[in-house]
Structures are given as structure tokens and as C-alpha cells.
Amino acid sequence: MNDRGPGSESDRENPADGGDDATADWPVDLAGVTESVVATLGPNGLWNLAALGLHAPERDGRDPDAPVRARTWGRTRTWRNFTERGGGVVQFVADPRDFVDAAATVREAERPVLGSADAWAEVTVERVDDGERGGTEWVDWHLRVADAAVERTAVRTINRGFGAVIDATVAVSRLDVPAYDTEELLARLAYFADVVERCGGPAEREAFDRLREVSGWDDRGR
Amino acid sequence: MNDRGPGSESDRENPADGGDDATADWPVDLAGVTESVVATLGPNGLWNLAALGLHAPERDGRDPDAPVRARTWGRTRTWRNFTERGGGVVQFVADPRDFVDAAATVREAERPVLGSADAWAEVTVERVDDGERGGTEWVDWHLRVADAAVERTAVRTINRGFGAVIDATVAVSRLDVPAYDTEELLARLAYFADVVERCGGPAEREAFDRLREVSGWDDRGR
Numbered sequence: 001m002n003d004r005g006p007g008s009e010s011d012r013e014n015p016a017d018g019g020d021d022a023t024a025d026w027p028v029d030l031a032g033v034t035e036s037v038v039a040t041l042g043p044n045g046l047w048n049l050a051a052l053g054l055h056a057p058e059r060d061g062r063d064p065d066a067p068v069r070a071r072t073w074g075r076t077r078t079w080r081n082f083t084e085r086g087g088g089v090v091q092f093v094a095d096p097r098d099f100v101d102a103a104a105t106v107r108e109a110e111r112p113v114l115g116s117a118d119a120w121a122e123v124t125v126e127r128v129d130d131g132e133r134g135g136t137e138w139v140d141w142h143l144r145v146a147d148a149a150v151e152r153t154a155v156r157t158i159n160r161g162f163g164a165v166i167d168a169t170v171a172v173s174r175l176d177v178p179a180y181d182t183e184e185l186l187a188r189l190a191y192f193a194d195v196v197e198r199c200g201g202p203a204e205r206e207a208f209d210r211l212r213e214v215s216g217w218d219d220r221g222r
Numbered sequence: 223m224n225d226r227g228p229g230s231e232s233d234r235e236n237p238a239d240g241g242d243d244a245t246a247d248w249p250v251d252l253a254g255v256t257e258s259v260v261a262t263l264g265p266n267g268l269w270n271l272a273a274l275g276l277h278a279p280e281r282d283g284r285d286p287d288a289p290v291r292a293r294t295w296g297r298t299r300t301w302r303n304f305t306e307r308g309g310g311v312v313q314f315v316a317d318p319r320d321f322v323d324a325a326a327t328v329r330e331a332e333r334p335v336l337g338s339a340d341a342w343a344e345v346t347v348e349r350v351d352d353g354e355r356g357g358t359e360w361v362d363w364h365l366r367v368a369d370a371a372v373e374r375t376a377v378r379t380i381n382r383g384f385g386a387v388i389d390a391t392v393a394v395s396r397l398d399v400p401a402y403d404t405e406e407l408l409a410r411l412a413y414f415a416d417v418v419e420r421c422g423g424p425a426e427r428e429a430f431d432r433l434r435e436v437s438g439w440d441d442r443g444r
Contacts (some may be wrong), residue, residue: 028377031423035380056423094378118377153375155250155340156316158257160392163385167417170382188413195389201253201278 027119027148028092030056030068035166037102038070039112040081040088047112048077051103051169052090054143067142069128074136077106082141087124090143091117094154096165096207103169104214113151121148134179161200164192165207172215189217249341249370250314252278252290257388259324260292261334262303262310269334270299273325273391274312276365289364291350296358299328304363309346312365313339316376318387318429325391326436335373343370356401383422386414387429394437411439 028034038052057066072079082088089112093099098116101107113120122145129140171188174180196208212218250256260274279288294301303310311334315321320338323329335342344367351362393410396402418430434440 028379030379032381032383032426033421035382053421058424092377092379099380150377153377155314155372155375156378157250157252157314158321158388159254160257160385160388161254163382163388166380166385167382191410199255199275202280204254 024121024145024148026068026145027121027150030054031058032056034092035099036090037093037098037114037117038078038088038090039109040078041085041112042077042081042108043084044108046108046110047089048081049102049107049109049114050076050078051099052078054090067126067144070125070141070143072139072141074138079139082125082139083127087122087146089113089120089122091120093117096162096204097210099166100169100207100211100214104172104211118152118154119148119150121145134177136177159199159201159204161196161198161204161208164195164200165204165211168192168196168208168211172211172217175215175217186217246343246367246370248290248367249343249372252276253280254278256314257321258312259315259320259336259339260300260310260312261331262300263307263334264299264303264330265306266330268330268332269311270303271324271329271331271336272298272300273321274300276312289348289366292347292363292365294361294363296360301361304347304361305349309344309368311335311342311344313342315339318384318426319432321388322391322429322433322436326394326433340374340376341370341372343367356399358399381421381423381426383418383420383426383430386417386422387426387433390414390418390430390433394433394439397437397439408439 032055034054034056036052036054037049039047039049042048052070052072055069055071057064057068072082078088091113093102093114093116095116098114123143124146125141125143127139128142131138168189171185171192175182175185193208193212196204200208255275255277258274258276259271261269261271264270274292274294277291277293279286279290294304300310313335315324315336315338317338320336345365346368347363347365349361350364353360390411393407393414397404397407415430415434418426422430
């Protein structure tokens with residue numbers, strides 16, 4: 001596990017900010033907002049793993065060759081490490097437990113690429129905009145690919161429980177944000193819990209239990 | 223398009239019920255309920271395409287080697303063709319427009335396998351149970367694979383708009399079922415519309431528009 005990818009190049013001190021010219025292509029077709037896991041190198045020498053939505057340029061009617069855009073909210077580890085390191089490693093995971101760990105917990109690793117990632121892209125980032133909404137500062141970044149690889153491919157299958165886990169991470173992250181209606185979020189989470197229970201496989205059920213545990217939210221009494 | 227797969231074997235009159243012994247494996251790992259598109263041959267000689275949820279045996283704590291199970295609701299074309307032909311062709315699609323067409327419209331084709339399918343499995347079906355819920359009769363079927371192939375694989379990516387389209391097809395199918403709360407379904411559909419608008423790519427937005435169109439439901443005035 002984790003002995004592959006940019007982090008395995010032990011002769012490079014910090015692969016994420018090592019490239020001067022970003023010329024590689026994304027290892028996947030991006031359309032709309034693609035949910036990824038981004039690894040950024042922290043001051044403790046460990047890679048922090050967090051969720052990051054990648055906005056394809058077509059979203060905004062921009063030039064299709066324009067850079068992919070991502071937004072960080074608040075003074076998160078990703079924001080700090082992007083600021084200090086100028087890049088990171090974006091990866092595409094298919095296991096809902098990896099996504100929940102990245103989105104809802106502080107997960108750190110010695111290597112940037114998870115063993116379960118289907119593909120990864122080492123990116124350099126450029127701060128291009130910032131603002132404030134609902135009391136939280138956001139920063140927009142352009143991401144350019146310096147290096148990338150596909151580790152594996154698979155038949156793409158549809159599991160409603162998987163989608164429910166992903167959406168639940170978003171709902172949970174809004175539970176303490178005043179701009180969102182808590183009752184509405186809890187009703188939505190109860191729906192997601194039902195979908196996971198009825199349609200999820202073992203990985204989805206475990207991911208959802210973990211999300212419930214780390215978030216402190218609990219719908220089981222409802 | 224559609225010139226591949228079981229339907230392309232022109233020397234076989236009806237591939238879906240042609241196999242006596244079902245011995246092949248599923249072309250994908252199934253866990254929980256996997257949403258598929260099933261093609262069944264109708265009396266008009268055309269293949270009807272419909273959505274079908276495949277229940278892996280682990281769902282019910284059954285023997286992992288037990289057959290995959292699927293439920294048909296009411297006297298649908300899939301129910302009729304399963305009954306009359308004893309089988310069909312299950313396929314795994316990654317384009318949300320194909321899923322919406324199968325789930326929410328009457329789509330018929332000369333060939334059973336869509337050109338966009340990542341994989342397919344020719345199955346024989348056995349009626350194993352039936353019952354009634356909310357005034358609708360259901361039938362449970364065991365599915366056994368007679369032949370299967372992987373047509374392509376890809377890096378698996380996560381798009382919340384994709385998940386919203388899939389879940390919306392379920393909500394739309396319940397709009398006229400008395401057992402479901404219409405207001406709750408409409409609120410959920412409004413949420414899915416918002417997710418598709420913010421996170422979907424062109425395929426998700428087109429699929430959602432098509433679902434809105436064929437279902438007669440419209441949230442845009444809300």
C-alpha cells in the first residue's frame with residue numbers, strides 16, 4: 001500500500017511542489033464537479049488527505065482548455081498546505097470509506113497516494129480568487145497537472161448507497177453552518193441512511209457508520 | 223453501436239433464452255444493490271430496456287454463492303418478457319442518459335447491448351417468490367449468468383450530479399404511488415435538481431432534463 005506514485009520517488013524531497021512546468025494531462029475526463037481526494041504535505045512531514053471538488057472549465061462556460069478550478073473553505077489543512085507548498089496530489093478513489101476518511105476526519109499518511117486510488121495527478125496550484133460566504137472565507141485555486149498516472153481501471157457500476165454516502169459527507173459538513181437548515185439536513189441524512197441500509201454493500205455501510213461516528217450525528221434514534 | 227455482444231450472434235435466434243447451462247461469472251463484483259439496465263426480448267422482436275436492481279446474496283445474509291436476486295414491480299415489460307423468455311441481458315452503463323431512458327421511458331432496440339455498456343451478462347431467470355405491497359404485485363427472480371463480457375473499463379470517478387440523477391429516477395417512479403408522500407418526493411427532487419445544476423456535467427444535466435420532460439414533473443417553478 002502507498003508504495004507507488006509520486007510519493008515513492010524517494011530521491012525527491014517534495015514531489016508536490018517539485019515541478020516547474022505543469023504539462024501533463026488529467027488522468028480522467030472531468031465534467032461538472034468531480035469529487036476527489038487531495039493529499040497535501042503538512043509541516044509535520046505527513047500528507048494530509050482531504051476531499052476536494054474539481055470544477056471542469058465547462059461548468060462556467062469558460063474556455064475548455066482553461067485550468068481546472070477548486071475551492072477551499074476556511075483555514076483548512078488543504079488551504080494551508082496549498083498556500084505553503086504550492087501544490088499537492090489529487091487522486092480518484094472508488095472506496096467510499098476512503099472518501100469518508102478524507103472528507104470527515106483528519107487523515108494523514110506518509111505517502112500521498114492511497115493504495116486504493118484508481119488514478120492520481122500531481123498538481124501545482126495558483127490562488128486566483130477569494131471571498132466570503134456565510135462567515136467563511138473561500139479561496140479559488142487553479143490546478144495544473146505536473147505528472148499523472150492511471151493505476152487501475154474497472155467496469156463502472158452504480159450503487160445508490162455509494163451516492164448516498166458521498167452526499168451525506170456534504171450534509172454532515174453543513175450541520176454546524178448557520179446558513180443551512182439543520183432540520184432539513186437531518187431529514188436528508190435520514191434518507192441517505194435508509195438508502196445505504198437498503199442498497200449499500202459492506203463498504204458503503206461501513207463508510208456510513210464511520211461518518212455517523214466521527215460526526216457525532218446519529219439518526220438511529222429518529 | 224449495438225453491433226456487439228450477445229445480440230450480434232446472428233446465428234442464434236434468441237440468445238437470452240438459448241443457454242441450457244448457466245455457468246459464467248458476473249463480469250463485475252456485485253455488492254449491495256447494483257443498478258443495471260436489463261434488455262428483454264418482447265413479442266414485437268425488439269429488446270426492451272429497463273432499469274433493474276441486482277441484489278447481491280450478502281444483502282440477505284445468504285450464502286455468497288447463492289444466485290443474484292432482482293425484483294420486478296407490477297406487470298411491466300421486463301416481468302412479461304422474463305416470464306415468456308426466461309431470461310435477458312443485464313448490462314452496466316456509465317452514461318446517466320442511458321439509465322434515465324431505461325428507467326423512465328419505453329426504450330426498445332434491435333440489439334440487446336447498448337454501445338455505451340461497460341459490461342454485459344446474458345442471464346437466465348427463475349421466478350422464486352412473489353407478493354404484494356401497496357397494491358402492487360412484485361415478483362422475485364434468481365438470475366444466473368450464461369455468458370458475459372467486459373467491453374471496456376475506466377477510472378472510476380465520483381460526480382454527485384450522477385448520483386442525483388439515479389436517485390431522481392427512483393423518486394419520480396414513486397410520484398404516483400399512494401404509499402409515498404408526494405410533498406416529500408418533490409422536496410427531494412428539488413434537492414436533486416440543485417445538485418445536478420451545481421455538480422453535474424453536460425451528460426447529467428441532459429439526463430435530468432429528459433427525466434423532467436418524460437415524467438411531467440417540473441420543479442423549475444418552485
